[in-house]
Amino acid sequence: MNFIINIIGVPLGFIMKLIYNWVGNYGIAIILFTLFTKILLFPVSYKQQKNAARQQLLAPKLKKLQEKYRNEPEKMQLEQSKLYQEENINPYSSCLTSFIPLILLWGVLAVVYKPMTYIMDYKKPVIEEAKAIVLMIDDDREAAEKLINKNSMREELILMGKLLQDGKAEEFQAIVKSGEVTVWDKDGNESVQKLAAIDESFVPAVTQFAETFKIGNTNLSETPNWKPMQNSTVFLFLIPILSGILQLCMTIYMQHMQKKRNPDMPNMGPMNAMLYFMPLFSVWIGFTVPAGVGFYWMCSSAFSFVQSFLLYSWFNEERVQKIGEIEREKAKKANRRPSMMQRLMEQQEEMLRQQQGGESPATLGGGPSNRVRYSDDDGTERKPSRSEIEEYNTSVIREARKRMAEKYGEEEVQEEPVKLTKKKKK
Structure with a gap:
């Protein structure tokens, strides 16, 4: 997402x-x-x-x-x-x-959640180093890290909020000037890393942006609370x-x-x-x-x-x-190629016309296909076999497609023969 x-x-x-x-x-x-x-x-x-x-x-x-x-x-x-x-x-x-x-x-x-990325044009390495500095100066590093990891989409807003807390901007700037930041791995082991992406212009830029991230005196980075008095x-x-x-x-x-x-x-x-x-x-x-x-x-x-x-x-x-x-009038004068949907509808209409004229596709278990008579060598009338029904269905559909192709001057599309499936007995 x-x-x-x-x-x-x-x-x-x-x-x-x-x-x-x-x-x-x-x-x-x-x-x-x-x-x-x-x-x-x-x-x-x-x-x-x-x-x-x-x-x-x-x-x-x-x-x-x-x-x-x-x-x-x-x-x-x-x-x-x-x-x-x-x-x-x-x-x-x-x-x-x-x-x-x-x-x-x-x-x-995305634009509201990530103002540092989309408005201030900071790249990921800068934001990652800013995150490391914020975690280093936070009073409860573990809680801050859990908060950021749990709300990854809100990471930049959280960083901006913590940076603007009383006294934190000065601490942040001091670490940037030192060029080194302390980081902790998953096991709690600490190490020192060099700062290569962030510079001293970061804090003034974020502070200035935060002052304009408002409408009136309402901070647009805050999330409204359904309890009126808590806003x-x-x-x-x-x-x-x-x-x-x-x-x-x-x-x-x-x-x-x-x-x-x-x-x-x-x-x-x-x-x-x-x-x-x-x-x-x-x-x-x-x-x-x-x-x-x-x-x-x-x-x-x-x-x-x-x-x-x-x-x-x-x-x-x-x-x-x-x-x-x-x-x-436009529809009447338009001499354009019909859409695929229109062609499919016309083909369906053609097949419906054949059905009304006694030429419908066959189905198992009787139906309009019985209008086509099948008989044995001795002349005894019988029901069509499954292969005969499939062949008849395919021929009717092919004929409808052929008429559509002739009408629009296109090559006839060869389709696979119609295969019938037996209905499962309940």
């Missing part, structure tokens, strides 16, 4: 560092970083909202298809696919984009609460707009619980990670709410109808 988070954190850390160096305050940098990502991803959000608005207007037609082909699921699927194709709508376009906020969250997690500031406690409230408002607003544009939309019952997952997740994440991550998530929720309001206002019914007309 740490590896994945760090990979995402590298590009986001570079962007965050540029913004931080410009404004000189980590809290303000988070706000601007969040705004930057929203602007960068706005075309994706715009397309997703347009697609969703068009699907809502398409709901009555889809409902008619469901009622018409209630007992023919394959036919219903084919007709729905045709409708989406005619309307130039991709029903799965929002699947990937829904994960983007969480991907960004993991990246921000250093009121805002530290409010960050997770406000984040959850903003997510809840956005969820309720989106539900209201969807119901308004599609009054026939059924009540989702148990699915409503899933809609409230993000508000609860926002509160939980806010109380389990440093305030910098929670503050980013809160800002992201606020910008997302504003963006949703603007997009819902823009994509009113009249504008969506006009967009639909344009997209339908």
